[in-house]
Amino acid sequence: MKHSIKNAHIGLNTFNYGATIQQLLIKDKNGNDVNVVLGFDKEEDYYDNPFYLGASIGRYAGRISQGGFSLNGDHFALHQENGVHLHGGKNGLNKKHWQLESMEQDTDTPFITYSVTSPHLEEGYPGNLKVSVTYRLVGNRLEIAYEATTDKATVLNLTNHAYFNLEGKDSVLNHELKLSSKTFVELDKKLLPTGDFLFVKDSAYDFLNPEIIGNKPGFSGIDDVFVLNGEGLAAILYSPETGIEMKVATNQRAMVIYTPEDLGERNFVNGANYGNFSSICFEAQTFPDAPNQPNFPSAVLQPGEVYSNKTILEFGIR
Structure with a gap:
């Protein structure tokens, strides 16, 4: 089912399947609405969504090695393909019909809240996990907030998998x-x-200073995990054509940046056409494979704790 909220700056359309962002409408420098995320026309189109367009990802975003993980002396086997467990498994949270918990349009800060429960050992993960996501419009910002609780120690890494293109067409x-x-x-x-860990300096991943993506020497796409310098501003994306600027801030330790080369022929909303390197993802999260990497920060969630992943997308005209 589709849900919509808007304010004077932003319009947001979501589906409860996968708690998915379908459209994010932002005004360009000429006052025209631009859909700055890639989305499909109908909710059913997301049932076959190998690129996880717009979806809420879990229980564990990113990759886990070794076919599972050990926690408190117990081993938990996970679905794997070619030795890799990806984005929560065969039927992750992106393939669930989330419940609409609450929605408010007639307010200065309209919001949509979805929730879902993942039972103990679903996809191999321990604990009955309760998850919610709230999409809230605050002025020129979209705030995305995931929260979760468990009744057994478990590992957790949630994120949103929206694909951004600030022109609504072609390429980034x-x-x-x-x-x-x-x-x-x-x-x-x-x-x-x-x-x-490697330093970005003098590598293809050095965007410490603003650069046009396609002008980067040797650019062949990005699919990498960037360590953030601390809570706050993580990224800035800007389109000279539309004048739209998007600032990304998060409370997470890392961000996967992904620029898919080819998403194939898809039924994009309103017949939008995209080319190679159509979009860019900013997947705020903790580190992939943290359950099997002792030097990485822990991704364990204990009973009585509340998991929190907050991302703020702030839009403006430059």
């Missing part, structure tokens, strides 16, 4: 990108963390 190669990250996670050929 002409977008300007700035990342507040000095280091990134070294990955192996299966895109699993090695446990080591």
Whole structure:
């Protein structure tokens, strides 16, 4: 089912399937609405969504190695393909019909809240997990807040998988990108963390100073885990064509930046057409494979604790 909220600055459309962002309407420098996220026309289109467009990802965003993990002396086996468990498994939270908990349009800060319960050992994860996400419009900001509780110790890493294009068409190669990250996670050929960190300086991932994405020497796409320099501003994306600027802030330790080369032929909302490198994801989260990487910050959630993942997308015209 589709739900919509808006204020003077932003319009948001979501589906309860996967607690998915379908459209995010922002006014460009000429006052025209631009849908700055990639979305499909109908909710049913998301049933076949291998790229997780717009979806809420869990129980564990990113990759887990070794076919599972051990916690408090118990081993938990997870679904894997080619030795990799990805984005919560075969039927992660992105494939659930979330419940509409509450929705308010007639307020200065309209919001939509969805919730879902994942039972003990679903997809192999321990604990009965209760998750909620709230999408709230505050002035020129979209605030995304995930919260979760469990009745058994478990591992958790939630994120939103929206794909951004500030022109609503073509590609992001002409977008300007700035990342507040000095280091990134070294990955192996299966895109699993090695446990080591590398400096972005003098690499293809150095966006400490704003750069046009397609002008980056040797650019061949990004699919990497960036270590954030601290709570606050993580990234800035800007389109010279529309004048729209998006600032991304989060309370998370890391952010996966992903620029898919080719999403294939898809039924995009309003017949939008995209080319290669159509979009960019800002997946705020903790580190992938943290359950198997002793040097990474813990991703364990204990009973009595409340997991919190907050991301703020602030829009303006430059």
